[in-house]
Amino acid sequence: MSASFFEEVLMTLDNANRHLNLPQGIFQRLRLPRRSLIVSVPVQMDNGGVEFFTGYRVQYDFARGPAKGGIRYHPRVTLDEITALAALMTWKCAVVDIPFGGAKGGVACDTTIMSRDEIKRLTRRYTYEIGILIGPEIDIPAPDMYTDEQVMAWMMDTYSMMKGYSVPGVVTGKPICLGGSLGRNRATSSGLVTTVIEALKVLNMSIDNLTVSVLGFGKVGFHAAKILYDLGAKVIGVADSKGAIYNPQGLNIDEVAKHKSQFDSVQGYKEAENLTVDELLSIESDVLIPAALEAQIHKGNVDKIKTKIVAEGANNPVTIEADEVLNSKGVFMLPGVLANAGGVVVSYFEWVQDLQRFFWNEQEIDDRLNTIMRRAFKEVLAISQEKKIDMRTAATVLGVKRVAEAVTIRGLYP
Numbered sequence: 091m092s093a094s095f096f097e098e099v100l101m102t103l104d105n106a107n108r109h110l111n112l113p114q115g116i117f118q119r120l121r122l123p124r125r126s127l128i129v130s131v132p133v134q135m136d137n138g139g140v141e142f143f144t145g146y147r148v149q150y151d152f153a154r155g156p157a158k159g160g161i162r163y164h165p166r167v168t169l170d171e172i173t174a175l176a177a178l179m180t181w182k183c184a185v186v187d188i189p190f191g192g193a194k195g196g197v198a199c200d201t202t203i204m205s206r207d208e209i210k211r212l213t214r215r216y217t218y219e220i221g222i223l224i225g226p227e228i229d230i231p232a233p234d235m236y237t238d239e240q241v242m243a244w245m246m247d248t249y250s251m252m253k254g255y256s257v258p259g260v261v262t263g264k265p266i267c268l269g270g271s272l273g274r275n276r277a278t279s280s281g282l283v284t285t286v287i288e289a290l291k292v293l294n295m296s297i298d299n300l301t302v303s304v305l306g307f308g309k310v311g312f313h314a315a316k317i318l319y320d321l322g323a324k325v326i327g328v329a330d331s332k333g334a335i336y337n338p339q340g341l342n343i344d345e346v347a348k349h350k351s352q353f354d355s356v357q358g359y360k361e362a363e364n365l366t367v368d369e370l371l372s373i374e375s376d377v378l379i380p381a382a383l384e385a386q387i388h389k390g391n392v393d394k395i396k397t398k399i400v401a402e403g404a405n406n407p408v409t410i411e412a413d414e415v416l417n418s419k420g421v422f423m424l425p426g427v428l429a430n431a432g433g434v435v436v437s438y439f440e441w442v443q444d445l446q447r448f449f450w451n452e453q454e455i456d457d458r459l460n461t462i463m464r465r466a467f468k469e470v471l472a473i474s475q476e477k478k479i480d481m482r483t484a485a486t487v488l489g490v491k492r493v494a495e496a497v498t499i500r501g502l503y504p
């Protein structure tokens with residue numbers, strides 16, 4: 091039986107600890123989530139009936155500051171998955187050195203068969219149920235798969251109604267008119283591209299005519315494809331949940347986006363060949379960006395992959411076994427705890443702006459984001475080179491070391 095997602099995250103933590111040798115008590119502390127809440131979410135459906143959904147919020151660790159992490163709506167959401175993602179958020183916030191702990195939340199539901207009103211009622215009741223755990227000083231949710239800025243607006247409104255006044259800082263990834271930050275919608279992808287550019291420098295490669303494949307064409311995948319396309323790279327393949335498209339001459343990403351908004355899939359775009367997601371994975375490219383679900387690249391399909399750089403837009407889209415294979419082939423791995431941290435960095439900027447009621451311009455946000463992402467990349471690369479370890483273990487060493495320092499210096503209560 092293959093390892094669960096959380097077991098995979100713990101294996102990476104174990105690997106990192108071989109280089110950290112943390113005291114037993116601290117290490118055990120970091121192998122367990124601090125708080126896990128499971129809620130039942132009754133929702134009045136459009137047909138008049140009531141359905142019950144299961145929701146979760148896990149605060150993995152908050153030694154370094156309030157817990158932070160997205161909300162996922164997906165049929166496959168489980169406590170194991172949310173715990174794994176909350177742990178990764180903990181290391182990720184520490185890798186980029188922002189003063190947050192890690193959390194994650196989600197509801198097991200299929201939004202593709204729900205109306206907007208049903209999603210609104212689900213969001214409001216879920217927010218109410220986890221309302222005992224969230225708040226701008228405690229735990230700040232954000233969007234993740236199948237949640238967007240409208241869902242954040244409903245969450246902010248519900249929490250504010252519970253309090254009796256407006257609390258913009260309770261969530262990030264909000265619409266700009268409610269205290270959202272400029273640049274947040276493309277922040278994850280922009281940070282990811284910064285790490286790809288740094289990797290290109292290490293490999294002596296150029297962005298001109300760089301061939302790129304992107305799995306997932308949502309918030310992260312679309313913006314990553316678009317930024318790279320605008321920088322002169324050739325995006326030769328993209329995929330969404332319905333399938334993939336491929337054009338060796340490069341896709342016009344603006345046109346693909348128009349097609350997707352019209353037909354709800356990238357498939358059928360006239361200037362490309364339709365492929366399955368697995369077929370796209372076997373097409374040679376310089377950079378592969380998995381930006382959909384976890385574990386999409388596994389021991390069953392890793393041998394097909396022919397790429398020089400894998401930049402993880404999603405969290406752990408490459409399993410540990412597949413990661414070992416890619417590392418042994420000399421593929422430059424950009425793990426999600428580093429590569430997709432741009433989203434939480436600009437979420438941090440949004441939270442700071444909300445608390446101060448003072449907003450920054452886009453240039454300030456882009457510059458600060460770039461500085462943080464470049465610094466984190468260099469720190470992870472230095473650990474990888476110094477200890478002769480792969481980039482995922484190196485990033486985990488950096489993140490876990492910072493969390494462990496905070497846990498240690500705070501001491502054990504009481």
Ligand code: NAD
Pocket residue numbers: 233234235236237278305306307308309310311329330331332367381382383384403404405430431433434
């Ligand atoms: P999203 O809902 O906006 O987009 C998800 C995309 O993945 C959609 O295009 C969907 O069609 C596609 N998809 C789903 N299943 C697929 C499959 N089996 N094969 C190929 N494509 C598939 O979600 P998002 O916000 O872009 O998040 C994508 C990933 O990035 C998630 O793993 C998320 O945890 C991670 N992430 C997101 C952010 C963020 O700021 N949104 C930050 C860090 C990490």
